[in-house]
Amino acid sequence: MGISTQSGTTEGWLPGWYLTRDANDFLPDIAPYLMVVKEKAPVYLYPGQDTPISDLNAGKVVKVEKEFINWRYARIVIYDTPKVQRGWVSREYLATREEAVPLEGKLPVGTKIYYGPHTEKIAGFPEEVHPIDQSVFIVGKIGDMACVHGPGGWNA
Numbered sequence: 001m002g003i004s005t006q007s008g009t010t011e012g013w014l015p016g017w018y019l020t021r022d023a024n025d026f027l028p029d030i031a032p033y034l035m036v037v038k039e040k041a042p043v044y045l046y047p048g049q050d051t052p053i054s055d056l057n058a059g060k061v062v063k064v065e066k067e068f069i070n071w072r073y074a075r076i077v078i079y080d081t082p083k084v085q086r087g088w089v090s091r092e093y094l095a096t097r098e099e100a101v102p103l104e105g106k107l108p109v110g111t112k113i114y115y116g117p118h119t120e121k122i123a124g125f126p127e128e129v130h131p132i133d134q135s136v137f138i139v140g141k142i143g144d145m146a147c148v149h150g151p152g153g154w155n156a
Helices: none
Strands: 002-007 010-015 033-037 041-043 054-056 061-068 071-078 083-090 104-107 134-142 145-149
Touching: 041 083, 054 083, 061 083
Parallel strands: none
Antiparallel strands: 002 010, 033 061, 041 054, 061 071, 071 083, 104 134, 134 145
C-alpha cells in the first residue's frame, strides 16, 4: 500500500512499509551472511511489490544484508555485466549451503582455464586464474569439467 508524502514543495508516494511508527520499527543492522537460492526466485525492489525486477536461478549465491519479516535484502553478483544488483527475495526461496547446492564459487589462483572441451589456449586469453581468486557461476558440467561464467560475461 502506498502512502502520499510531501517534503517542502515536493510530493510523491512511498511504499507503506518504508515508514515506521517509532525507532524500534527500523530494520536492525545484521552481520551479512550467504544463502543459496533453492528454486527459481523472483527479486523485488521492495517487499510486497507486485512485479519482480528480475529472477534468480537455483544455485545462485546471494549475500543477505537486511531482514524484514520473511523478506531478505540481498546483494547479487551479475555475471553478464560487470555490476552488482540488490533486491528483496522471499525467505522461502533461500537455503543454507547444507540445504541447497550452490552453483557459484571462486576458482583458486593457478586453476587451469580451458575455452572448450579440447581447447587449452586462445591467443591473448589467460591460461590460468591469477592474480586473485575468480568468482564464477557454474552453467553446466561434462565429466570432470565445468562450464563457468565469470563477471563481465566471459565463459570458460
